[in-house]
Amino acid sequence: MAKANEKLNRIHIALLIYMIELDVTVFALPRLVAKNIGTNGWVGLLALTCVACFNIWLFQIVYRMGKGQSFFQIVEAVVPKWCAYPFYLVLTVFWIAIGSFIGKDFILIFQTLTFQSSSSMMIFSLYCLMVYVLLVKDIYSILKAVTLFFLMTASVNLLAPFFFQDWKLIRFTTSLFQGTEGGHTLHGWTEVYTVFVGYELCLFLFPYVDKKSKLFQGMYTGQLLIGLVQQLAVWVSFGFFSFPELKVLAYPVIHTLEYIEFPFINRVENLVFPFFLFSNLVSTVLFAFAGLSCLKQMFPQARPKLLELFIVIAIFGLGYIPKLLREAEALVFHSFFVEIGVAFVLPLLLMVLLQIGKLRKKGVKA
Amino acid sequence: MKAAACWLLMLVCLAGCTDQRVLEKMGFIRTISFDVAGQDNANMLKVTISIPKSSQNESIVYTTVAHSSKQARAVFDRQNDRRLVNGQIRQILFGEALAKQGIWKHLDATMRDPSVGIHAHVVVAEGDTEKMLSRKYPQGGTAGEYIDNLLRAESATRDIPHANLHTFIRDYYDDGIEPVATILKETPSSLLIDGVALFKKDKYVARVPAADKMYFGLLRDSVDTGELNMDDIRMGKESLPVSLSYIHSRRKIRFSSVKGLTAGTPLKVTIHLRIRGSLLEFYGGEALDNAANQKKLEAGMSRYVEEKCNALIALMQQNKTDSIGIGQHVRNAMKYASWRQLEWDDTFSKADITVRADVKIKDIGKLTRS
Numbered sequence: 079m080a081k082a083n084e085k086l087n088r089i090h091i092a093l094l095i096y097m098i099e100l101d102v103t104v105f106a107l108p109r110l111v112a113k114n115i116g117t118n119g120w121v122g123l124l125a126l127t128c129v130a131c132f133n134i135w136l137f138q139i140v141y142r143m144g145k146g147q148s149f150f151q152i153v154e155a156v157v158p159k160w161c162a163y164p165f166y167l168v169l170t171v172f173w174i175a176i177g178s179f180i181g182k183d184f185i186l187i188f189q190t191l192t193f194q195s196s197s198s199m200m201i202f203s204l205y206c207l208m209v210y211v212l213l214v215k216d217i218y219s220i221l222k223a224v225t226l227f228f229l230m231t232a233s234v235n236l237l238a239p240f241f242f243q244d245w246k247l248i249r250f251t252t253s254l255f256q257g258t259e260g261g262h263t264l265h266g267w268t269e270v271y272t273v274f275v276g277y278e279l280c281l282f283l284f285p286y287v288d289k290k291s292k293l294f295q296g297m298y299t300g301q302l303l304i305g306l307v308q309q310l311a312v313w314v315s316f317g318f319f320s321f322p323e324l325k326v327l328a329y330p331v332i333h334t335l336e337y338i339e340f341p342f343i344n345r346v347e348n349l350v351f352p353f354f355l356f357s358n359l360v361s362t363v364l365f366a367f368a369g370l371s372c373l374k375q376m377f378p379q380a381r382p383k384l385l386e387l388f389i390v391i392a393i394f395g396l397g398y399i400p401k402l403l404r405e406a407e408a409l410v411f412h413s414f415f416v417e418i419g420v421a422f423v424l425p426l427l428l429m430v431l432l433q434i435g436k437l438r439k440k441g442v443k444a
Numbered sequence: 445m446k447a448a449a450c451w452l453l454m455l456v457c458l459a460g461c462t463d464q465r466v467l468e469k470m471g472f473i474r475t476i477s478f479d480v481a482g483q484d485n486a487n488m489l490k491v492t493i494s495i496p497k498s499s500q501n502e503s504i505v506y507t508t509v510a511h512s513s514k515q516a517r518a519v520f521d522r523q524n525d526r527r528l529v530n531g532q533i534r535q536i537l538f539g540e541a542l543a544k545q546g547i548w549k550h551l552d553a554t555m556r557d558p559s560v561g562i563h564a565h566v567v568v569a570e571g572d573t574e575k576m577l578s579r580k581y582p583q584g585g586t587a588g589e590y591i592d593n594l595l596r597a598e599s600a601t602r603d604i605p606h607a608n609l610h611t612f613i614r615d616y617y618d619d620g621i622e623p624v625a626t627i628l629k630e631t632p633s634s635l636l637i638d639g640v641a642l643f644k645k646d647k648y649v650a651r652v653p654a655a656d657k658m659y660f661g662l663l664r665d666s667v668d669t670g671e672l673n674m675d676d677i678r679m680g681k682e683s684l685p686v687s688l689s690y691i692h693s694r695r696k697i698r699f700s701s702v703k704g705l706t707a708g709t710p711l712k713v714t715i716h717l718r719i720r721g722s723l724l725e726f727y728g729g730e731a732l733d734n735a736a737n738q739k740k741l742e743a744g745m746s747r748y749v750e751e752k753c754n755a756l757i758a759l760m761q762q763n764k765t766d767s768i769g770i771g772q773h774v775r776n777a778m779k780y781a782s783w784r785q786l787e788w789d790d791t792f793s794k795a796d797i798t799v800r801a802d803v804k805i806k807d808i809g810k811l812t813r814s
Contacts (some may be wrong), residue, residue, distance in 0.1 A: 117780070190558045196463040207453070244606070249618070250774045256780035320618035336562050337610060345531060345561055 080113045086286050088222045088296030093228045095300025097360040098276030100231065100307070102183045102410060105329040105354075107273050107308060108315030112324040114266030116258040117251045120312045123270065127305035130274040133302060136425035137280055138294045143432045150375045156221050156431045156438070166372040172420075173372075174389055175363035176413045178396035181205050183406035184358040187329065191351060191401070202397045205359070209391040212363045213370065217286050220363060227356035232355055235307060238314055240338050245317040257321060271415040273308060278421035282371045336440060364384050366393060471495045471526035474503065474588030477573035478550050479539030481509045489550075490539075491516035494577040495524070496586045500650060503586040505578045513553055529560045534592045536609070537569045537576070537628070543641065543648035548616070550645070553752040555613055562610040565595045566623075568648055570628040581634055591635060595626060598637055602668060603662050604657050605640065616622060619788065620771030624664075630730040652756060659752040662717055663768045663799070665791075667693040672721060673812045677744040679737075688721030688803070697773045705778070706785050710784050711795040713770055715757075717749065719803045749801035753758045757797045764789040770797070 093282040111119035144152050153162050185202045193201060212220055245366075258266065280297055296420075315330045318337075327333050335347035366389050373385045400406035462693060473493045481488035492507040493516075506523055509517035521528055538547050554560050569576055577587045584590075598604050604609070607625045615623035622643055640660050641654040652660045657736035661667050672688040700712040722740075723732070730737045761766055770792065775783045 244611070248769075248776060251780075252778035254774040318614075320614045323614055323617035323621065333562070339563055344563065347771045367540070 084218050084223065085288050086218070086283060086291050086293070087291040088299065089295055090225060090265070091280075091287075091291070092300035092303060093297030094221060094224050094360075094364070095277050095280070095297055096260075096304045096307070097224050097228055097231070097302075097357050098279060098364045099274055099304045099361075100354075100357040101180050101276070101361040102187060102306065102358060103273045103275075104311060105187060105331045105415070107270075108312050108319075108324055108330040109327055110270045110273070111312050112316075112321060113259045114253040115127065115262075115271050117253045118255065118316075119270075120309055120316065122255060122267070123308060123312055124305075126267070126274065127301065129271065129303075131278060131298060131301055131426075133421055134277055134280070134294065134297050136422070136429075137278070137297075140281075140425045140428045141284060141293065142434070143429060144284075146284060146288070149371075149428070150441040151280045152428050152431055152435075155435045163173055163376050166376055169420075170372040171392075172416070173365045173369040174392050175396050176410075176417060177209070177362035177369070177392040179400060179406060179409045179413055180358055181209070181362045181393065182397040182400050183403070183410045185405050186400070187332075188351070188355075191332070194347060195414075198401075199394075199397060203394060205266045205355075205362075206390050206397070208359055209362050209366060209393060210386060212359070213366050213386045213390065217283070217367070220367070224360055228362060229287050231357045232307075233355050234335075234350055235310060237335070237338055237350070238310055241314050241318050241334060244337075246313065246315060249318075249320055250316050251321060257325075258324065268415060268418060269411065271418060272411060274301075274304075275414045275417050276361060276364065276420070278417070278424065279368050281424065282368050285377040287351070295360075362393065364436065366390070464527075465517070468498075469526055471504075471524050471528045472532040473528055473530055474532060474586065475535045475537065475577055475591065476513070476533055476554075477539070477569065477577060478513065478539035478542055479569075480545070482539045485501045485509055487511070489513070489542075490574070492574045492577055492589045493520055493528075494586065494796045495526075495528070497715070498589060500589070501575065501585060503577075503588060505574070506553050507681060508729045512781075516581075525678070527612055530557055531561070533560050533564050534588060535565045535567055537573050538625075538648075539573050540568060540570055540648070543568045543643075547648075548646035551609070551613065551616075552609045553607060558610060560609070562608065562613075564609045565592070566607050566609060566612045567591070567595070568625050568627045569629075570627060574634065576628075576630050579630075583628070583634065587635075587684045591628065594635060594637065598626070601628045604637065606660060607640075615713070616643075618772070619783075620766070620773075621769035622765045622767045624767050629655075634761075642760065642763065642765050642767045644763065649765055650759055650763040652759070656752060656756060659749065660756055660767075662719065663715065663753055663756060664694050666695055667691060672719070672749075674745055674748045677741065677748055679728055679730065679741050679744050682728055683777070685725070686723065686741065687725030687727075688719070689724045690806075691719055692723035693717055693719045694754075696796045697770060699770075699774060699777070700808065702778045702782075703775060705791060706782050711774065711791055713795050713797040715768075715770075715797065715799045717752070717753070717799060719749065719801060721803075723805045723808045726808070732805075738805050742805060745803040746801040750799045753799040753801070757799065761793045761795070761797070764793045766792045770795075779807075 115122035182202055185198050185205060187203055189198055212223060227391065255262065277297060283293060311331055314334055315324060318334060319327065319330060324330055332347060332351065335350050338346040340346065369389055370385055400409050472495060474496050475494040477492045479490040481490045487513060488509045489585060490507065490509050491513055494503045495506050496503045506520045508519040509515050510519060552632060579807055581587065581590050599606050604626055605624055612623045612625060615621050624643060625641045626637060627639045627641050629636045637654060639654045640657050641648050642650040642652065658672055663672065668753050672690050675685040676683055677686045696716040698714045703710060726732065733740055771788050
């Protein structure tokens with residue numbers, strides 16, 4: 079059990095950010111980079127990492143301006159409850175839906191490799207069961223599980239040297255941002271940016287941190303850590319596959335895993351791939367946690383574990399919407415596009431609310 | 445509540461038993477071959493699969509004529525008493541005639557299947573593929589296992605370039621290099637690696653004879669180990685066979701300015717090969733503890749390697765197939781738009797390509813003279 083005065087540690091926060099962002103989008107990342115940014119797209123990805131850090135900085139300003147107030151405290155200090163609650167409800171439904179689509183997309187990708195004949199919803203129900211088991215715990219317990227999951231998932235990165243023999247720098251080409259499909263568009267670059275979705279959930283960690291937690295140090299560290307791993311995935315793929323090939327491979331990261339072979343075992347990807355279950359699970363759980371925080375704010379008297387149960391049932395129910403892989407992918411991308419908007423708009427909105435609150439206080443004093 | 449949760453968990457877990465894969469009830473396809481079905485069935489495909497029996501010493505071979513590999517698979521499924529799976533495919537053999545027509549649609553279908561591993565060797569078979577897979581070989585095991593071991597042993601020395609599903613498809617898509625595959629031939633007592641098949645996109649256009657495959661290996665990439673057999677080295681007045689073992693080579697490609705290439709200015713390329721190896725076979729009369737003699741021999745070997753490599757380049761140029769990846773280097777020296785504009789196959793075929801070899805003897809073994 080968590081101690082009453084327990085606060086989050088920056089290392090745990092860094093690992094949490096890493097695990098939230100590591101979701102289904104990473105499997106297709108090298109293709110997304112090749113298709114939308116072009117040759118040597120890793121430079122573009124680096125620039126996008128900086129954009130994500132800028133977004134985190136916006137949240138840092140909110141945290142400083144609000145002096146550590148929670149999202150709900152900031153909103154309800156200015157906006158009346160009857161006006162704020164529908165807003166919470168929309169966010170809740172949206173975040174639950176994202177969590178559900180991530181999970182279902184992962185299951186459908188998983189089924190391309192194994193358990194092809196099983197019902198995807200049956201496997202998804204097991205996934206939802208795991209979400210429930212984590213969600214009923216407090217954030218500290220979730221973070222302890224995240225740390226363990228991180229160790230399992232991060233170990234996959236140790237396989238990178240395996241590709242060295244068939245990796246060639248010449249395949250990177252010397253041109254920069256060339257060979258995209260349909261030129262450089264905001265849509266294309268945003269599609270790549272979807273791999274960063276998730277850090278905005280830090281907003282719901284405000285009540286669980288204090289100055290000692292160094293929340294934002296942890297967030298930047300997590301962002302840099304995941305940025306490094308994403309760069310590794312892109313670097314391995316750009317030197318291992320030819321550039322035009324990258325643009326047609328559905329999931330280059332899974333494809334690279336297929337190449338790993340040991341003298342005593344081959345087709346290692348079937349063993350390694352399930353590790354990604356944990357990172358997707360964390361993403362779903364944290365989106366569900368954000369939704370749960372909103373619901374708890376609206377229904378503070380709700381019976382324990384009832385809201386969690388409701389959320390998991392909703393996640394399962396929403397899982398029925400995407401039945402095909404292409405539908406799941408489209409839903410993930412569309413909802414991630416909206417989430418990127420939410421991630422940028424929310425801190426700006428909160429800054430405005432904080433400013434209004436400040437002005438009101440001054441008005442009262444005057 | 446806890447009991448209910450346990451029941452629920454048990455029910456959900458038991459539901460997973462619907463998708464069983466019982467090892468003993470599986471038919472693991474080891475080798476699959478595609479060939480033309482003959483003149484009477486011009487648009488048809490002859491597909492053969494080999495499934496090792498559980499003893500691993502024998503295999504079941506099925507052959508059928510169908511429009512596609514999936515249709516053939518449906519026929520095999522009706523014949524075989526075990527469920528056929530692709531997860532252990534180690535070789536994909538293409539008959540010579542089919543390889544000349546183009547193999548992409550068959551590779552595409554194979555690659556699309558996530559259960560097929562990308563390590564599967566891509567092989568061009570000279571001879572009847574069905575017969576090749578049905579025969580028993582004195583090397584033991586099944587034909588599939590024999591081919592797998594044979595190809596792995598050869599490519600481990602980098603004697604032949606890696607030619608598996610991954611490398612073939614990677615180079616098929618790449619615009620600066622063409623894919624290659626291993627050629628396998630049947631002999632009365634065994635199977636034989638009979639050279640390297642050069643492809644232009646997915647069509648087999650030329651072959652590097654087995655005796656020259658090492659020279660091709662030197663041109664295509666750096667070589668870390670292998671054996672270089674030279675049968676006509678000039679050393680003074682003598683002409684003798686020499687073998688270099690444990691060779692280690694590095695390849696460097698230099699070329700003239702790429703400006704004007706799109707306007708038709710010919711390209712001048714020099715390939716520098718730096719080769720080091722142990723001299724373990726030498727029939728000449730001259731003492732090799734003498735540095736001057738070693739240098740004479742090295743000069744002779746360098747000339748020999750240059751001649752062999754130049755002949756291979758002429759073969760590639762004649763067939764307009766850049767199997768050694770000069771295009772990758774030229775592409776990287778050009779602007780992207782200019783490269784896209786360039787007809788690389790034509791430029792390559794007209795390029796003035798010279799090989800400069802620098803062969804050095806690392807050591808001469810235990811004897812100083814024959």
